[in-house]
Amino acid sequence: MNPEFIDINDFRARMETLRRTGMNFLRDIIGMDWGEEGLGAIYSLENTSTGQVLQTAVRCCDREKPSIPTVCDLWSVAELYEREVYDFFGIHFAGHPDMRRLYLRNDWVGHPLRKDYNEDEAINPIRMENEIPEDVQRPYELAEDAEMEISDKLTNKIHGDQYIINIGPQHPATHGVLRFRLALDGEEIRKIDIHCGYIHRGIEKMSEKMTYPQILALTDRLDYLSAHQNRHALCMCIEKAMGIEITDRTQYIRTIMDELQRIDSHLLFLSCAAMDLGAITTFIYGFRDREKILDIFEEVTGGRLIQNYNTIGGVQYDITPDFAKKVKEFCQYQKGKLQEYNDVFTNNIITRKRMIGVGILSYDDAISYGCTGGTGRASGWACDVRKRHPYALYDKVDFKEIIYKNGDCYDRFLVRLDEIVESIHIIEQLIDNIPEGDYKVKTKPIIRIPEGRYSASVEGSRGEFGVFIESKGDKSPYRIKFRPMGLPLVAAMHKILKGAKIADLIAIGATLDYVIPDIDR
Amino acid sequence: MEMKKPAIKSIPYEEFKDNETLEKLLNELNKERTNVIVGKLDDIINWGRSNSLWSLTFATSCCGIEFMAVGAARYDFARFGFEVTRNSPRQADLIMVAGTITHKMAPVLKRLYDQMAEPKYVVAVGGCAISGGPFKGSYHVLNGVDKILPVDVYIPGCPPRPEAMLYGMMQLQRKVKIENFFGDKNRKHNSNDIPNEPIIVTNVPITPNENSEEQ
Numbered sequence: 001m002n003p004e005f006i007d008i009n010d011f012r013a014r015m016e017t018l019r020r021t022g023m024n025f026l027r028d029i030i031g032m033d034w035g036e037e038g039l040g041a042i043y044s045l046e047n048t049s050t051g052q053v054l055q056t057a058v059r060c061c062d063r064e065k066p067s068i069p070t071v072c073d074l075w076s077v078a079e080l081y082e083r084e085v086y087d088f089f090g091i092h093f094a095g096h097p098d099m100r101r102l103y104l105r106n107d108w109v110g111h112p113l114r115k116d117y118n119e120d121e122a123i124n125p126i127r128m129e130n131e132i133p134e135d136v137q138r139p140y141e142l143a144e145d146a147e148m149e150i151s152d153k154l155t156n157k158i159h160g161d162q163y164i165i166n167i168g169p170q171h172p173a174t175h176g177v178l179r180f181r182l183a184l185d186g187e188e189i190r191k192i193d194i195h196c197g198y199i200h201r202g203i204e205k206m207s208e209k210m211t212y213p214q215i216l217a218l219t220d221r222l223d224y225l226s227a228h229q230n231r232h233a234l235c236m237c238i239e240k241a242m243g244i245e246i247t248d249r250t251q252y253i254r255t256i257m258d259e260l261q262r263i264d265s266h267l268l269f270l271s272c273a274a275m276d277l278g279a280i281t282t283f284i285y286g287f288r289d290r291e292k293i294l295d296i297f298e299e300v301t302g303g304r305l306i307q308n309y310n311t312i313g314g315v316q317y318d319i320t321p322d323f324a325k326k327v328k329e330f331c332q333y334q335k336g337k338l339q340e341y342n343d344v345f346t347n348n349i350i351t352r353k354r355m356i357g358v359g360i361l362s363y364d365d366a367i368s369y370g371c372t373g374g375t376g377r378a379s380g381w382a383c384d385v386r387k388r389h390p391y392a393l394y395d396k397v398d399f400k401e402i403i404y405k406n407g408d409c410y411d412r413f414l415v416r417l418d419e420i421v422e423s424i425h426i427i428e429q430l431i432d433n434i435p436e437g438d439y440k441v442k443t444k445p446i447i448r449i450p451e452g453r454y455s456a457s458v459e460g461s462r463g464e465f466g467v468f469i470e471s472k473g474d475k476s477p478y479r480i481k482f483r484p485m486g487l488p489l490v491a492a493m494h495k496i497l498k499g500a501k502i503a504d505l506i507a508i509g510a511t512l513d514y515v516i517p518d519i520d521r
Numbered sequence: 522m523e524m525k526k527p528a529i530k531s532i533p534y535e536e537f538k539d540n541e542t543l544e545k546l547l548n549e550l551n552k553e554r555t556n557v558i559v560g561k562l563d564d565i566i567n568w569g570r571s572n573s574l575w576s577l578t579f580a581t582s583c584c585g586i587e588f589m590a591v592g593a594a595r596y597d598f599a600r601f602g603f604e605v606t607r608n609s610p611r612q613a614d615l616i617m618v619a620g621t622i623t624h625k626m627a628p629v630l631k632r633l634y635d636q637m638a639e640p641k642y643v644v645a646v647g648g649c650a651i652s653g654g655p656f657k658g659s660y661h662v663l664n665g666v667d668k669i670l671p672v673d674v675y676i677p678g679c680p681p682r683p684e685a686m687l688y689g690m691m692q693l694q695r696k697v698k699i700e701n702f703f704g705d706k707n708r709k710h711n712s713n714d715i716p717n718e719p720i721i722v723t724n725v726p727i728t729p730n731e732n733s734e735e736q
């Protein structure tokens with residue numbers, strides 16, 4: 001799809017019109033460096049009621065001081081997306097209330113995704129001193145001899161006299177290395193400032209130097225609990241661009257693997273959410289059952305967590321002869337275990353008290369923040385990519401899209417439990433009918449994508465995972481961008497947490513179900 | 522399906538079976554310098570210490586999930602004395618660096634390590650912690666935690682299998698057993714005669730932290 005280029009002077013008006021005419025879901029903002037032609041951004045939009053999709057783009061020729069009008073008042077999620085683009089490309093978004101870096105340290109020199117970025121280690125060595133947040137300052141104090149001098153105390157400019165506490169980056173309840181700075185008033189949360197980037201690995205920049213098959217290996221490591229789906233998205237995008245037809249057998253294998261991965265991820269979600277609330281037994285149960293899926297993965301792909309299974313034109317290896325039998329056994333086993341989770345955790349009075357009515361995300365906010373996946377569906381938004389834009393075999397199988405209404409923690413939890421049942425249902429429809437044929441079609445030894453822009457998305461375990469490639473016809477992409485599933489979720493935390501109690505932060509964070517390497521990339 | 526024996530280039534097969542080297546070393550070392558009373562006390566203390574190594578809950582990415590799996594139902598490291606993980610560095614004996622360490626995370630990791638009480642150990646889990654792994658060429662990734670911390674055991678893999686993690690953790694137990702707690706043979710003061718001396722590469726300027734508010 002080619003984006004509609006808008007002149008920078010009309011940009012704001014055009015985006016306002018689009019927003020008014022129902023383009024209410026901002027999927028992604030993709031920062032771009034077009035070299036001579038300037039810097040810019042591509043906006044990917046969708047109308048959630050009609051399903052119409054659209055890409056717009058804006059370009060700004062000034063490389064020294066690039067500036068684009070902000071859209072963060074139209075789509076709330078743009079606030080973080082724009083900060084990301086600022087961080088990577090140095091594009092200033094005029095009118096943005098909080099234009100700071102999102103991933104890199106404040107003292108980082110340069111903007112890494114620009115084509116003229118200097119990667120010299122000497123410019124950005126590993127800095128071992130602590131980073132001072134930008135919103136603190138050293139106050140002037142009246143010294144004894146009536147001179148004003150800068151004191152060595154740090155005060156917080158933004159939060160005034162509220163109590164600031166820091167959660168993370170090393171905190172078991174943040175599920176990785178996310179960091180929150182909270183402004184508290186007693187027990188209530190007044191403001192939350194999210195710091196990402198503690199696991200920013202620079203995957204997009206690295207990809208620009210790698211060949212396509214090499215990039216495939218990195219997708220598994222983005223959100224390792226959606227390893228199959230991530231890789232599926234990239235393979236799909238490349239196949240679409242090169243016009244490769246894949247066989248039915250591959251489609252079956254990919255769909256089954258995607259669903260197994262989803263069950264795997266949801267079991268891990270269940271385990272970790274339970275452990276965050278103090279239920280260790282459920283953690284052990286979840287991991288016990290998850291190992292069964294990992295056994296299947298290991299037998300077929302050779303890997304437990306990171307499988308490296310999909311490849312351009314098919315999958316790496318054929319399935320093993322007793323794959324179908326093992327999967328069916330697992331489905332039977334797993335169905336029986338769901339009641340166990342309900343007995344020990346879901347219906348537990350403590351769980352219900354801590355989750356029901358806590359951390360409500362409304363339908364409109366879910367769309368405005370672009371919270372796809374289980375979180376969006378718990379708020380009533382039918383956002384499943386498998387239904388909206390079916391890919392692989394999802395238009396041939398029969399399954400329900402699980403939708404809840406309240407958007408609280410309990411609903412977010414239930415969505416995932418119910419999705420396990422639906423995934424099993426999908427697998428059962430496919431597993432007996434895997435057609436004979438090749439598991440992989442022959443591709444050229446060197447993969448080159450014809451010039452153009454391509455995108456694809458799949459339903460990952462925790463939302464819509466998208467891939468965008470701009471190619472100049474080379475072995476490696478000119479720009480590759482992955483739509484993170486987790487970034488909208490943490491963006492929405494700001495909304496969900498306002499006025500909540502600090503103890504609820506744990507339940508809310510657990511049920512939003514984000515994976516940090518996917519946010520940071 | 523017939524499986525070929527996988528060709529492993531760097532480690533010969535016999536090495537995998539050779540778990541006893543460290544124990545042999547331990548016996549040799551102890552033979553030379555055992556003072557009857559103190560040596561026995563050391564044995565008892567090290568027996569206790571090596572069988573109750575508690576690790577810090579520290580995971581940044583993929584390897585961390587495997588680390589959780591090692592602690593959960595099937596693999597259960599509690600069997601070998603790694604009873605629980607601790608959420609506070611003050612209570613932890615070892616830190617399993619599981620996952621990629623980025624530039625932004627490096628000072629945090631260093632501070633966590635500094636907050637741990639002596640004696641403390643570092644295990645580098647997975648390619649990322651050892652050398653940067655798949656992200657070696659990235660502008661924001663630290664190529665190996667041994668640049669900022671002294672590493673005791675390296676566990677290769679991407680991610681390492683749970684069995685490999687258990688093996689690595691048991692190697693650490695052996696290492697703990699050859700330390701002397703009493704007398705002048707303290708780990709920090711005279712470590713010449715202890716094999717596998719931790720490597721400390723300090724090419725990184727470390728300045729004292731000034732941001733007191735954030736602590």
Ligand code: SF4
Nearest residue numbers: 583647648649679680
């Ligand atoms: S070594 Fe591999 S599995 Fe482990 S953190 Fe690095 S990329 Fe992930």
